[in-house]
Amino acid sequence: MTREFADDPTGRVDLSGSAALVTGAGSGIGLACARRLATAGCLVHVLDHDEHAATAAAAEVGGRAHVLDLVDESGIARLPAEVDILVNNAGLQHMAPIHEFPTDVFTRIQRVMVTAPFLLMRHCLPNMYVRGWGRVINISSVHGVRASADKSAYVAAKHALEGLSKVAALEGGPHGVTSNCVDPGYVRTPLLEGQLAAQARSNDIPEHEVAERVFLRHSAIKRLIEPEEVAAVVGWLCGPDSDYLTGAAIPIDGAWTAR
Known part of the structure; x- marks a missing residue:
């Protein structure tokens, strides 16, 4: 089954009647994605650990706010599962050399940036499969394919997210669900x-x-890079012109990875 899209002479995707869940949507890339999807007619579930940011963003885009620290695995089960688009964006950073990196911080970064996307996929994919259409979009990073000193947790998490996204692509393809990473630089x-x-x-x-x-x-x-430039790629990935693109990592890095 394929999803029908209305023609738009402006080239913008029409997602009327769709629902999306965007994590870390209270600011930055997540907020830009929420705005882009809402402009396309999508009902956006705005998730953030900051209640004020989530509420403000949801009010702005006409969506629904969900306040959750993604370390709380039990809270993920209470989120809406009947969404057509899942944008795994939430992340955090800590810099220190490996021999000085706090173990608890390393673990927290993996839980937010790897375990939570896995749990959200497990939560949302069955409903996408039933409908025969879905988009999983993982906001990775150039650090999903490159490394930098003092960023062991972040680099490890983004590399893991890239692998997870590819597995979701292989499993989701027969059900009309694509999974891709968007890899921006700074x-x-x-x-x-x-x-x-x-x-x-x-x-x-x-x-x-x-x-x-x-x-x-x-x-x-x-x-x-401006957050809106990342959101533009996310919007395109939700449209009909990307139906055959899955299991990919799209670089938005000004040719960083071309070296």
């Missing part, structure tokens, strides 16, 4: 801003030099 988000001090310490440079000397060092396009 995006202008609160998560990125929180790295400035740590990156300055790690590289022994002033904070004002971090963007140019660290974030953009490997990119041929010398600017940060």
Whole structure:
């Protein structure tokens, strides 16, 4: 079974009648994705651990707010399962060399960025299979295919998410469900801003030099990515032109991974 899409002369995808669940949707990439999907006519379930952010974002996009720390596995079972689109976006960062990295922080990052996406897929995929159409979109990172020092937990989690996404693609294909990763480089988000001090310490440079000397060092396009640019790819992945694209990782990295 294939989903019918209305023609739109502007090229935008029409998702009227669809529902999406977006994690980490209170700010940054998640909020941009929620906006993009809502503009396409989708009912967006906005999930964030920050109640104020979730409520504000849901009110803005006309969606429904869900407040949950994704470390709480039991809470995932209470989320809506009848969604057509799952966007696994929530993430966190901590920087330290491996021999100094706190074990509890490493474990928390894996639970939020690997275990939670697995549980959400397990929660939502059966209903997608019944309807014969669905989209699983995992916001990975260039760090899903590359490594950086002092980011052991984040790099390990993103590499794991890439593998999980491929398995979901293999299993979901016969049911009309695709699974892909979107792999941006450095995006202008609160998560990125929180790295400035740590990156300055790690590289022994002033904070004002971090963007140019660290974030953009490997990119041929010398600017940060905007959250809306990531959301545009997410929107396209939900449309009819991407029906045969699955098990892929789409780089939005200014040619970082072309090196």
